[in-house]
Amino acid sequence: MILRAEDPETSLRGEEHESLRLWLRLFTCTTMVEREVDGMLKRAFGSSLARFDLLAQLHRAPDGLRMTTLSERTLTTNGNVTWLVAALQREGRVSRRVASEDRRAAVVRLTASGRRHFTAMARAHESLIERLLRPLAPSERQTMYTLLGSVKQGLRHVRTDP
Amino acid sequence: MILRAEDPETSLRGEEHESLRLWLRLFTCTTMVEREVDGMLKRAFGSSLARFDLLAQLHRAPDGLRMTTLSERTLTTNGNVTWLVAALQREGRVSRRVASEDRRAAVVRLTASGRRHFTAMARAHESLIERLLRPLAPSERQTMYTLLGSVKQGLRHVRTDP
């Protein structure tokens, strides 16, 4: 889903709406990259971006993560995490057990197979991203990274800070 | 789905992987904004980002668009567009008719109701985006817009230009 207004047919006039134009382009670019990545992960690994993302979270948490933490970090709903973890478990990529401190909570972690699988995907993922972002010079990437940092920072307070 | 690696636990080391870090942040920010927007459109208009996007395309194409064009512009599958258009048609937001030049093709356009609905959503959408991107100064927005322009440009040739 893309709103792209940067083409000739655009209805936006002049310098006004700059935020909007920026968002449209941001959205377009991200979605395009997302589709490239998701497609690659599906074709080459029978996986998906959503799975990869979840595995990535677990990869940097050797002690495992709770369902809720996973849903916060992957920015999806708890129901979706339940579903994804179940799928990944069937595929043997993750294991789960009841948390010792809280019998309601589940701790999910990567299995050896999951770790291997993730590592292979991560390699392919990185080289694809490298390729897709090649048009940006290192300093430009840095600039953009910084600018996005402040956006991200601001997004934290959105709900509470109208 | 977010891969965020910018937190303390990150496994990325130093200046290498800058592309990857940038992508992760890009993805995070975009997804967060997407969720804000989608939620707002749902709560306030009983619509969604996907619908809004489709309507936006039609809004700037007074003569209507073909299904295929819609799927290209919204970056989704043709099957999804068929579904979305059917839903929007049931809701009275769009109309469709067979193209005069090609009896296979359908031309979709906004109805008066669709136009009104879209206009209202667009207003709310713009002010939300304005608010979310407020942390960026105008010149920064411009910079980012330009940088994303080259990324977008590069994405066009990805498939053909390994």
Added chain:
DNA sequence: GCGAGTTGCTTGATATTTGAAGCAATCGGT
């Protein structure tokens, strides 16, 4: 004009995602 390839779109089976509701375990006083 004809038949082999395209194209434009729909279908149907699946996969994924969301949102709300439900259940059990834990927590905070009391």
Added chain:
DNA sequence: ACCGATTGCTTCAAATATCAAGCAACTCGC
């Protein structure tokens, strides 16, 4: 220890999205 919130997760139904066929309407070259 007991009760009413709260929390952590799952479930279920419904909304979306994807992918692979499938079908009809075009196009071309002959």
